[in-house]
Amino acid sequence: MEFSQDRPNNNVSLNRFESMLKTNNVLFFDSEEFENIIHHYLNQGKVALAKKAIKLGLEQHPSSTNLKLFKVEVYVFENKLKEANQLLDALYVLEPSNEEVYIQKANILSKEDKHEDAIKVLKIALNFSEEVSEIHALIGMEYLLLDDFEKAKQSFMSCLEEQPEDYSSLYNIIYCFDFLNENEEAITFLNKYLNSNPYCEVAWHQLGKQYFSVKDYKKALSAFDFAIISDDRFIGAYLEKGKVLEKLKRYKEAIENYLLTLELDDPTSFALLRMGCCYEKLGQLDLAKQYYYKTVKEDPLLDKGWIAITKFYLKQHNYQKALYYINKAINIDAENVIYWKLYAQINQRLNFLEEAEKGYKKAIELGNYELNTWLSRTDILIQIGELDAASLNLIQATEFYPENAEIEFRLTGIYYKVLETEKGSYHLKNAMTFNKEFLFIIEELFPEVYHSITFQKALKKVQ
Template sequence: MQLPSNEHNNFPLTRFESMLKTNNVLFFDSEEFEEIIQHYLENGKIALAKKATKLGLEQHPTSTNLKLFQVEMYIFEDKLDVADQLLDELYLLEPSNEEIYIQKANIFSRRDLHTDAIKLLEAALEITEDASDVLSLIGMEYLFLEDFENAKYFFMKCVEEDEQDYSALYNIIYCFEYLEQYEAAIDYLNDFLNKNPYCEVAWHQVGKQYYTLKDYNKALAAFDFAIISDDRFIGAYLEKGKVLEKLSKYSEAIESYTITLGLDDPTSFALLRIGKCYEKLGETELALQFYSKCVEEDALLDKGWIAITDYYLKNKNYKKALYFIEKALNIDSENVLYWKRYAKINTRLNLFEEAEHGYRRTLELGNYELESWLQRADILIHLGEYEACVKNLFQATEFYPENAEIEFRLAGLYYYLADDRKAEYHLKNALSFNDEFVMIIEELFPTVFVRNSVKEIIKKHKKPSI
């Protein structure tokens, strides 16, 4: 009788996982353990990688490579002192092992000692056979130091070693962008494209630089080349759509965004932009359909809910606008942009208590724009909540001292509260800061404005017109 083939069990990973399930101890050579551990690390299965490292060292206690994996586990668990000590022991055994330098540099980096990390990586560079990885690590350390020129230099050296290292290429462009060297970025990318004319990533980045420089026609050409290089490159279609919007070519932008929907799962960004384009074209029903699809795809994308709400706001359909902003708030009650619109819509609907609540939540969530303080103040005045309004305005003065709009309101409030001394103090302050806002007294506190004593103070302090 022929026995079933056991060939698949010879694969180290399969055998290892079978061993874990059965508790039978199987033997693996050290290279097989390294392969297994690397697989788990690349797939984010840290617990299994740790277990494989432990079992590997039990079978091969002198393996330097397995001990280096153990160092990696210690660093991941933030056991830096233990990792450091083990590296020192390994260094005495293998002083020319580049990975020891790299992991030691990793520990320095974790401790924010980036200059020391760079020195070790430069030492590793002298002995490594894979310069591109070490050059990339040096570049990252310079990024941590915010030394973008040196970071850029080392990432460029990395790309010279390996032109397929798109991660390094992205980092080079990041440095150019941070330094606002957009033309230099284009020159670098054009040189790169002379050697790699069908690199969709480089064309995509060229397009983004031209987009930043507002040279939309050149940006469009670059994104078209990216698509020619890879007709399934979703990022290029999305960026092309953005450019077409800037050129007011909304129908073409819709086409570009729509292609992405067929290439992969729909993105909320594409659905939102299609809705915006339809709205610009006056196709309101289609715009609303895509806004709805956008929030169905990603209910946490505030731009989707805001687009629907703002559409109804613009069309003065405040009840519909309120309906959608309340739905948004049920999903994310900590969103300042939602509360600002909630307050604004309720003001339009003359629901002043709800509007005041909206502005109060806006302020509580850290949105300290002057408008938020003043709008809340005006609603509190309307509601007759004068003491609360005074408190609100004094809080505003912490962020906006010597502000005439605040001081005129405080003056009017103190007159209403029959504290003429404080009222006059704030009225004089307001007039000295900017007397053009005196109409605030007239509009918000009409009974105060007609007082002779108030008129005298205004007349005395009003700057003569030139």
């Protein structure tokens, strides 16, 4: 039984127990009082006090199974699995039909990564439980840990059959559908569930998200409207409705929904950002700018906020301001690959080539292996005369794009430029084999090579 502050007797028990600890006077409590006290401390994360209550409880009630089960729970929390198992074995001999014994045993097996064994034990517990929904939920979690999303889904469905208002299981079911990319199946399931639970705002909200995923925006809008009818303070439904209205290009209505969320609760960076985007789409640039500023003020760590304000100034061709804000973003999070990519692009627009190259290099180091990143860095290195670094960069790129004409033509130009014609001819042959339409790269990046007699002779041989 969970300790409740609403029950005066429980408050009295807790106050008496804490008074006893301060005075060292031993007072008597019945076993149920100890259970409530222990449960309270465990829920509060006060394990040391819970252990004191278990110790005193067992001194006064040495045969209490429930108090011993709390002791097992603490052992498991402290990772003393051997002690927990020993105590559970003793309890099993005394009460082989106690479901909590099996639940705790399964908990230990789960901590030992023996999830299949934990499931077997939990299935035994089903035979002794009057409320099987909790056990079905535990089985579902074990299947999730095994990445068996189909069986996890079935377990949570069994749980929901027993407890239709168990929204935690409902969320887990949809999580499984999403992981299995079963949007249509999720929609069918949610519609069936809503036939029996027509005012469940959570189900309407989830149904709207599923319709959004399959781009059925009109049905998504209806689902979010029903979620709001079921609970007119459901902030998540207003936010999702705003997203749908944006997709339908109904930006003014989207803003109205985002504004409602600000009235219902503290502003969220997501709502502020979306409002900025909507105002920008409506051409109200001053308001867009205001909301982008509010976004980064509300959540300085939100990368989408900094990206939005940087791109805003990029679109206005205000590269200095764009550079200012992307530098602020990098100072906050220097490991954000998107920031470095934007940093490189802005510096390139400003013709700050060394800084642009630094940005592309950093992006690659952080795992941005897009072809465009490799090629952009290469072209800058060629411009600033760093041909060795350019060729090394391209050779690294071939590990990710082994048969790419754009890479091969650039290598061709570099090697012909440094008079390594044998290597140049090798890459020219590759490039022409992969896609000869990119030959213009040589003419654009290496015009002196393209018009040289040596290159033209080599080109005729492979055409």
